[in-house]
Amino acid sequence: MSSNSHPVDLLRFNTCGSVDDGKSTLIGRLLYDSKSLMEDQIEALERSADITGGGQINLANLTDGLRAEREQGITIDVAYRYFATPHRKFIIADTPGHVQYTRNMVTGASTANLSIILVDARQGVIEQSRRHAIIASLLRIPHLVVAINKMDLVDWSEERFLEIKDQFEEFLPRLDIKDVKFIPVSALQGDNIVTLSAHTPWYPGPTLLGHLETVHIASDWNLSNFRFPVQWVNRPNNPTDHTLHDFRGLSGQIAGGIVRVGQKVMILPSGFSSIIEQIWTLDGLQEEAFSPQSVTLVLEHDLDISRGDVIVDAEDLPGSSSDLHAKICWMNPRPLTPGKQYLIKHTNQTVKASVTAIEHRINISTLEKQDGITELAMNDLGEIRLKTAKPLIYDGYARNRLTGSFILIEPGTNATVAAGMLLPPTEVARPEYCDFAI
Amino acid sequence: MFTGFLTVTYDISAVALKAHPEFKSLPRISKHTPLKLFTPSTIPLFTPFLMKSYHLDHLDYLETEAIHIMREVAAEFERPAILFSGGKDSICLLRLAEKAFRPSDIPMPFLNVATGHEFPELLEFRDRRAKELHAKLIVRTVDEALEKGIAVQAPGQISRNQLQIPVLLGAIEEFRFDCCIGGARRDEEKARAKERFFSFRDSFGQWDPKNQRPEIWNLYNGRLNPGENMRVFPLSNWTEMDVWEYIKREKLEVPSIYFSHKRRCVRRGGQWVPDTELMPAKANEEVKEIVVRVRTIGDIISTGCVESPAATCDDIIDEIAAARVTERGSRADDRVSEAAMEDRKKAGYF
Structure with a gap:
């Protein structure tokens, strides 16, 4: 990565699995193999390994940060992790797989583009796996990866892999997920995580990281129905620029669609109509803006608008x-x-x-x-x-x-x-x- | 070559048609569009769609998320403040505040909880920046608190990190702040990785990691009962790299100590720390003038200096990309125990 690298985008994903599926190991492996782990973190892991792990480094200790979690060997809450490759930046929401599971998974999934479901190759699709897929579909996560883990323990059997894939595909039609990818992995040993495994010659790829780096996310936001919930009325008492002293802007984050100067809009619930006069940002006036950008809109008419009102495309009402x-x-x-x-x-x-x-x-x-x-x-x-x-x-x-x-x-x-x-x-x-x- | 072209076109065509109705006469492109439509002569017709990308890069995404949070604070709290130390993270916060609120004044004062052991370069910068932004800067220091007896130094304790807690809580009470916006990031530390954007604190300022409000979509629950307090961290999802890339993109000024300079340092606890009168070098300690920069700024005693020739933002970004030690690896206050940050936060720390 160099300072002159091209702009990269951001993929948010969550990982789900039950307690022994090796979820934390998988995250540790992604961080470790993408060289996102630092020496002092590895050192701290080794320190805790000496105390609790009998000398074996436990990659799970990377994500389980709270004292109680390390002592009890569980994950209490959604933990967020960050790593980057030259192609993309990643935010992982790591959700625990035990009590309060649904609540945490809903939280982690609400902002995710993609969800990784871990399945233990020995156990196949269990109730928990179905539950994860159902939550992912209810929350409308656009992309799903089913990582069939611990392939080393089933002798890298293609037959077993296909069997689990079939089990999973059997109930997929009932869900609303269009993009599902199955990947055979061993999180513990790193097979098919960053580099293709020699153990699975029958699997053409991609690796898990390869898929995360290339899955197409540009159309994950709603760009077709313009919606602008007014968040804060921007009315300078004492503007630095005196020409702005009649300025009345409506600040907020575009929740859907695209807005352009000159566009006819309606303000709800009042129903007043107006026209977009300016799209104001600190970086200068814009001709158009799109979801999820944060901007300040100026309308042609001075209307009574406050926080909670919604500005929408006059021809496309919610x-x-x-x-x-x-x-x-x-x-x-x-x-x-x-x-x-x-x-x-x-x-x-x-x-x-x-x-x-x-x-x-x-x-x-x-x-x-x-x-x-x-x-x-x-x-x-x-x-x-x-x-x-x-x-x-x-x-x-x-x-x-x-x-x-x-x-x-x-x-x-x-x-x-x-x-x-x-x-x-x-x-x-x-x-x-x-x-x-x- | 054609596949790539098709993918892009497919994704933005519907959108582009909406935004550019004048192109409605063009054939609508979908995954069912026959390939033969894309001939060398028709390609120029589609270029208006290809010029424009309706997809944010990572800094734009982090920026819009943070601006949204800043505006939520302004709209939902009565008396918010922005914690501004002059450090790189809070410098980003101030730019985000400008992005969120201009052309209005930033509708909240800046608060600095100073240890009294700051790098002089930092204080000069802090005061100047607040002035440039026409903001009100409130400074409360550990020294004042020690004098008044609000804070008490533990025997043998030299770092004033822990002592910032009563000073912060005192300032919150004095000005009746109901919300403090801070520059903490989740990638800094494992306990922070579990903290919310809106971090609820009880009337003693304490964080309870097991009892946090779920945060779903971009809906933040900022409701408080009297005496309770919220800490809000708009940079939660930013990494050290993102901060420097943002500083570079926005051409933000940062205190000179972030860049390479000559400094007399003492070797202590496996790292170089500034040689100061507060904690003079002992006879057996090695003192050397070396070329260093600071990666994270705490008080002058506990901030490790890294040997570095990085003189520009670009140099720093390259350095971080190649770094093998985390940012807080150079902060003595975090090396006390595996749970040092968790313990401080439970006690009311930032």
Whole structure:
């Protein structure tokens, strides 16, 4: 890597596996073999190896950073790791495979482009593996890698590899994942991680790292429906440049689509129309901007707009409703019961909400829907109905991860108790003042 | 050659058509588009689509994530502050604040918790930078806290790292800050790797790693009860390399001590530390004038200097790419134990 290297992009992935699948070993191996590990880290590993590992370096100690984790040999929380190759930068969300599993995996998966599911070659596809794939598909992670690990323990058998691949492909049609890659590996010995293994002449490639470096992620963001939730109203009291003293900008991150100067937009929920006059950034005015860039928009008309309003393409309106239908993952030890009041944070606004019904629980091993449910416990996935104090301007999660997602917050404790994915709206946003035209 | 061309075209065509409706008359490109459509004579017709990439590179991605977080803080907290030490990470924070809030003033003051054992170059830079940005800079020092008795030095303790904790908590109380934005990064240290962007602290400023709020998508829960506090780390996903690449791209000034210079150093604990009056060299310690730079800045006693000829950002980026030791490998405060950072954070550290 040199200072004059071309710009590289960033791939975010998460790893899932149960306790002994060798997940931490795999991450340690990626870091080690891509030379992202430093001498003092290796030294620290050796120090802890002398104490706990009987002299054997434990690559898992790299990711399990907290004292309790090392003592108990478990991973408590989502840990983030970083490494780079000349082709790409990577962020790994490493999620533990035991209790609170679903909650952590949902967290790690929510920002991932790709998910690696580890399968122990001796055990094949187990319930846990199916669960991981189902969560990845519910969260709409665009790419999936099934790393069939511990191939050394099944004599590098191609037959076994194909058998597991078949097991997995059997339930894939029920999931919404288009891109799945199967790779035979040994994380412990490094086979097919960075270099192709001599043990698997029947496997043409790519290696795991090779795939991570080249998988196509440029179209993972929604670039077709312009959505701009206003985050902060930018109105200088005392602008450094005095020509800007009438400046009224609307700052935020583009949650979907592309915006251009001159584009006709609508502000929701009010329904006022306007035209994009400027796209202001510290680096100068832009002609256009796209998701997920953070910009400041200036409109041709001076309208009353505040945080939580959404600016959208006038010809492509999102949904709007205060009766919502959503899939959620419950994340709190106190179960969800219908009728309870929460706060919902959706894009840039937080409003009161109450859960009107639990429609069913989703069995995360089979995707079956269980009816007649009275509560959702921690790590449960379910479908619920919500009533909000104010209509939300939203899209279905399948269309847009940012305008289709929300969290629930418990008043009082302020705990984040659920992650939610909205189902497609049934009503298109109807402006409050529809006959107002400019 | 044609395959590569096809892939690119396919991905952006729908998007490009939306943005450039004037090209609607062109045949719509999809994976079903017959290959024969792409003849040498039609290729120029598609070039408008190929010129424009709607994909962020890694620095742009990290930047937009951090700007979004900065604006969330401005919108959701009553009295936020930005922790600004003059070090390279907080220099990036200030640029991100400009990106988030200009042309308005940065809507929060800067707070520096100084040990009183800073490199003079750092203090000069800190004050000048705050002035350039027309920001209010609040400085609270360990010396004041020792005088007032808020902080007490442990016998034999020379590093003031631990003593920054009561000073920080004191400043939070004094100014009733409900949120402090800091420049910590997850790649620095294993305990940090588990910390959230919005790191909730109880009324004693303590971090509880086992009881953190889940952070999903880009939805941050900043709600607090009275007395509680939030620490927010917009650079969580940045690496040391990203920070230097950003400094280079944005042409940011950094204190001169990051670049190679001559300095009298003492060999201590396997590394070179500045020879200062605070901790003079003992008779058996080797003192030498060498060409060094600092990789991370703590107080002047605990900051190791690395021998380096790196005189520019480019040199530093090359040096990091080839480095075999982590950044904090040169910080004595982190070498105390495997869990040194975890322990400090639980006690209320940044």
